[in-house]
Amino acid sequence: MPASVNKSAKRQDIIRYAADVFSKKGYNESKMQEIANAADIGKGTIYEYFRTKEELFLAVYDAWMSDYENVITDRVNAAQDALSKVDAIRDSAVEFYQSRAGQAPLILEFWAHALRTDNPLFLERINKTRTFLKELGARLTSDLVAAGWFNKVDAKSFALLESGFSDGIFLSWVLDAQSFPLDKAFTLRQSIIGLGLLSRQAREVLQERLEAKLAKGIKTS
Amino acid sequence: MPASVNKSAKRQDIIRYAADVFSKKGYNESKMQEIANAADIGKGTIYEYFRTKEELFLAVYDAWMSDYENVITDRVNAAQDALSKVDAIRDSAVEFYQSRAGQAPLILEFWAHALRTDNPLFLERINKTRTFLKELGARLTSDLVAAGWFNKVDAKSFALLESGFSDGIFLSWVLDAQSFPLDKAFTLRQSIIGLGLLSRQAREVLQERLEAKLAKGIKTS
Amino acid sequence: MPASVNKSAKRQDIIRYAADVFSKKGYNESKMQEIANAADIGKGTIYEYFRTKEELFLAVYDAWMSDYENVITDRVNAAQDALSKVDAIRDSAVEFYQSRAGQAPLILEFWAHALRTDNPLFLERINKTRTFLKELGARLTSDLVAAGWFNKVDAKSFALLESGFSDGIFLSWVLDAQSFPLDKAFTLRQSIIGLGLLSRQAREVLQERLEAKLAKGIKTS
Amino acid sequence: MPASVNKSAKRQDIIRYAADVFSKKGYNESKMQEIANAADIGKGTIYEYFRTKEELFLAVYDAWMSDYENVITDRVNAAQDALSKVDAIRDSAVEFYQSRAGQAPLILEFWAHALRTDNPLFLERINKTRTFLKELGARLTSDLVAAGWFNKVDAKSFALLESGFSDGIFLSWVLDAQSFPLDKAFTLRQSIIGLGLLSRQAREVLQERLEAKLAKGIKTS
DNA sequence: CATGAATGAGACTTCATTCAT
């Protein structure tokens, strides 16, 4: 009779409603009672599915990030060559963030919470996705170098940086109240990364030195 | 006898100790009593200088960001030409973040708090620094284009993106437990932005299209 | 098992215990913890039934005054003629106050609180009972005039004054540490009001003038 | 140079300003800082003249009541015969209350505070004035009986009751937001007390019994 | 399984009072 007929489905239900509440109020201002009301269940029922508020919060983040990884994986697998795979990542990231624009502050809340809680699971979960993205990025970068599209670049360093770029654009977008088009920003990012800004003349002067740096990456010494 | 002999100095004292506590515990887990203990003053004394916990939190952020802006302004002013000014920004950002590595989580905490509080002062304060950085970045970018170092690029769009890049790298650094050298990352960022990753052959194919995108920026339609 | 098995009964319980505490300590010196202890419940439980301390205080007063009005109404209805109804009011007032002698200071506390709080509900509640008593008094006075027991007197003015007399006697009784018999005082009051103090000779001199004043009441000019 | 050049005068100053603040806010909501501001002195200065907030409060009440007693004493002494002395009391009471209408709630606050504080001085001070009034009233009543104006009445009982009547009218006046003319109410009171309400016929029936009660007063059995 | 009444630890904030200047 209810929308969710088994434990797992109901768990998903709660996560969905909790995500809404957490998004709007942040972790500390979200009350278990409010989440229960949103999910139209009793306050005690939440505790049948999650031991603590923190565990629920983690589950919400986990659901978001798993969705994110899955969307990207699907799109990347569907793309034929490295170049289209890169586009696939960019497009799925943009679409994903935009489709959940209302919940975007949640991500910041997770990051902040992960840094302040004693519970190591939060940082672990964050790094799971970060590692997924960095490895995927490094793999594609290597492919693009191998295919002759890219100059030699330290793939791991670049992937780390690039995932930072993405998060940074997303962060700007959120702090600026989503006032600029996210897709355009990601496209511009790609143009910059691809072409660089230097003029022909400047490039002639600096090329050698900069190529060395790209190849070396950010490794210590 | 006391370290601080006047109201203003004592206020700074409290801000300094509060910054430590907020950094370690986050906003909600930081207790006024704990801050008072750290500053070795009575709990009530804090309220002689700050009306609420939130006001103190804002003052801590304001102090941080004001310092940041001042450091950058000084270094930029001391630099002679646009190219060294760009380096000055990069260097002062890196040094500033590194010198306060322990308080880095504070920034995330502010961002998260700003997005959920009803108090508009938080977002306003954040945007003050963001605007400062974007305008400085746009100005320098225009100079570099005018000087022939850069190809034509929409300066405001690029500055927005670049400040996002910086925040993103900083974010990565914090979430990765500061496990990579921040200066190397910023240097690599600069190489990428300058030279781009495309190989000579790929560049020939894509140059025209990408240059158009750089000139256009992220403006809508 | 518990003394109160439903929400409403438990609410009444809390009101009863709160009345005790408020009576003994006054509003400000009564602590929620103390009331909770008296009622043998958790501090938080009070807040399940009353949103604030003030709301609880109002509920205590409301319960007292509702009881008071009900007692009087019952007794007045049971009395046959106007004269016995007047006695009924006097008797029920005296008995009511005496039966709750220990809580008498509460009334003063309400009056004082009502005059200083911003919450208009307090004065409204006070005036509800005052209006009830004044209207009842005016009605009976008119009946007694009509029945020839009383000379012509402005019924509303007299009722206002008489309810003031009652409160005044009660006030004296409380401030004098309840050191005189309340019933005797009310009886004496009734004798004075009925017969007046003037001697036969004085009456002859003053009767006409005073009767005019009684008929006129306290209306302006 | 200052308005008050000696300790005693400054003490009076503080009392005056404190009376204003206490009147407006009540005891608990009046803050020492606020009183200091009103008196345009430093917070600590109040403590040069009063040991505690309660002592200041008591001093305010004492000043009020001393003024009250003095006004009445002066007017009563100026009156020639017992009958005019009675009028003098009534008039000075009415005028005094009206001249300080804004501070009227203060009296209630005192009464309430006296009943709840452990400090016995409050009730003692209240009873000082009450005794003054009751003794004065009893003396005048005896005079009026002796002079043949009044029937035989227990003077002490009547004086007790009558001072209760006065307080009761004052109370009504305050709780009804001073919406009726106080002088008219006191005049009506006097008419009732003098003449009584009973009609000629009723009086014939009840006279004997009521006169016995008046003579007996409220003494216990 | 589901619930929601009960709980009490704990936080922020207030403010009377002190005391060094």
Added chain:
DNA sequence: AATGAATGAAGTCTCATTCAT
């Protein structure tokens, strides 16, 4: 004498969590 910065005890109210039904 006058001040006001400093204090910390104390109070109201919140809310995650429990558990009997």
